[in-house]
Amino acid sequence: MEPTNKIALVTGGSRGLGKNMALSLAQKGINVVLTYNSKQDEAEAVVTEIEKTGVKAAALQLNTGEVKTFDQFFENLKAVLKNTFNAENFDFLINNAGVGVHASFADTKEEDFDMLFNIHFKGVFFLTQKALSLINDGGRIINLSSGLARFSSPGYAAYASMKGGIETLSRYMAAELGKRGIAVNVVAPGAIETDFGGGMVRDNEQVNKYIAGVTALGRVGLPDDIGGVVAFLCTEDARWINAQRIEVSGGMNL
Numbered sequence: 001m002e003p004t005n006k007i008a009l010v011t012g013g014s015r016g017l018g019k020n021m022a023l024s025l026a027q028k029g030i031n032v033v034l035t036y037n038s039k040q041d042e043a044e045a046v047v048t049e050i051e052k053t054g055v056k057a058a059a060l061q062l063n064t065g066e067v068k069t070f071d072q073f074f075e076n077l078k079a080v081l082k083n084t085f086n087a088e089n090f091d092f093l094i095n096n097a098g099v100g101v102h103a104s105f106a107d108t109k110e111e112d113f114d115m116l117f118n119i120h121f122k123g124v125f126f127l128t129q130k131a132l133s134l135i136n137d138g139g140r141i142i143n144l145s146s147g148l149a150r151f152s153s154p155g156y157a158a159y160a161s162m163k164g165g166i167e168t169l170s171r172y173m174a175a176e177l178g179k180r181g182i183a184v185n186v187v188a189p190g191a192i193e194t195d196f197g198g199g200m201v202r203d204n205e206q207v208n209k210y211i212a213g214v215t216a217l218g219r220v221g222l223p224d225d226i227g228g229v230v231a232f233l234c235t236e237d238a239r240w241i242n243a244q245r246i247e248v249s250g251g252m253n254l
Contacts, residue, residue: 003029003031003054003055003056004028004029004030004031005031005087006029006030006031006091006092006234007030007031007032007033007081007085007087007089007090007091007092008022008025008030008031008032008033008090008091008092008093008094008234009032009033009034009035009077009090009092009093009094009131010022010025010032010033010034010035010094010096011034011035011062011064011094011095011096011097011127012034012035012036012037012064012096012097012098013032013034013035013036013043013046013059013094013096014034014035014036014039014042014043014046014059015036015039015042015046015194015195016192016194016195016196016223017096017144017189017192017194017196017223017226017227018034018094018096018097019034019046019223020223020224020226020227021094021096021226021227021230021231022034022046022050022057022227023046023049023050023053023227024227024228024230024231025092025227025230025231025234026050026053026055026057027053027231028231028234028235029054029055030055030091030092030231030234031055031056031057031085032050032055032056032057032058033057033058033059033060033077033080033081033084033090034046034047034057034058034059034060035059035060035061035062035064035073035097036059036060036061036062037061037062037063037064037097040059040061043059044059046059047059056084056085057084058080058084058085060073060076060077060080062097064095064097064119064123064124064127065115065118065119065122065123066118066123067118067122067123067126067127070126070127070130071130074130074131074134077090077134078134081134088134089134089135089136090134090135090136090139091135091136091138091139091140091234092139092140092141092142092234093128093131093135093139093140093141093142094141094142094144094230095124095127095128095141095142095143095144095166096144096230097119097123098119098120098144098196099115099116099119099196100156100159100196100198101115101116101158101159102155102156102198102200103155103158104154104155104157105154105157105158108157108158112158113158116158116159116162117158117162120159120162120163120166121162121165121166121169124143124166124169125169128141128143128173132177135182137180137181137182138180138181138182139181139182140182140183140184140185140233140234140238141170141173141177141182141183141184141185142184142185142186142187142230142233142234143166143167143169143170143173143184143185143186143187144166144186144187144188144189145163145164145166145167145186145187145188145245146159146160146163146188146189147188147189147190147191147247147249147252147253148160148163149163149164149166149167149188150188150247150253151252151253163188166186167186167188167245170184170185170186170243170245171184171243174242174243175243178242183238183239183241183242183243184242184243185233185241185242185243185244185245185246186244186245186246187226187229187230187233187246187248188245188246188247188248188249189221189225189226189247189248189249190211190215190221190247190248190249190250190252191211191215191220191221191249191252192220192221192222192223192225192226193208193220193221193222193223194223201220202220208220211252214252214253215249215250215251215252216250216251216252216254217250217251218250219250221248221249221250225248225250226248229246229248233246
């Protein structure tokens with residue numbers, strides 16, 4: 001794939017689905033800046049892997065739940081854009097970073113609620129707001145939701161509620177940013193085998209079997225099922241897709 005001069009920013013791009021998204025973008029010739037929370041070595045390994053595809057990449061530290069750090073993050077991003085990519089702006093923002101907390105509604109602790117809110121909703125809201133001056137007109141924003149915002153699986157009340165908020169927010173973003181030619185869409189993965197939520201889907205045979213049984217295509221999702229969809233939404237072929245929720249779940253709980 002011929003490299004483009006397009007640049008994507010993928011939050012939480014050092015592992016799991018974010019890593020797969022970053023590599024899928026690179027395979028389409030798109031340069032990538034990925035963020036990591038704590039594991040710099042993992043992030044740098046992904047950068048090296050991306051660079052092997054012939055595009056440029058960089059990694060920056062970011063805790064997406066700490067809004068007060070965002071101004072400094074964007075100063076760091078501006079420096080990286082200039083030094084690594086010889087650019088002042090970027091094109092695609094993928095709000096992927098996230099954590100999972102599994103607890104019943106009755107047992108959800110306030111501190112866990114606040115953490116989920118800060119990372120999955122408030123952080124996405126203000127990171128995107130602060131990114132607007134750096135995103136090129138005609139760019140794309142992709143916000144990650146979850147199948148759990150459509151169907152209910154006990155134990156995810158707080159997490160899924162934040163994702164429901166993201167889906168509404170994304171439509172408002174699309175309505176307000178359309179004048180700049182920026183399309184905004186939601187990708188909602190179903191259950192995927194990663195280390196998310198302690199690796200429950202991947203490592204618990206009973207859970208894995210149950211999910212396969214309620215999925216039309218008869219298996220649990222893999223990271224490779226998701227990254228290519230996000231990359232596609234950043235291509236010219238997807239230019240007329242806007243304000244949509246695209247569930248990538250193999251047909252769960254139909």
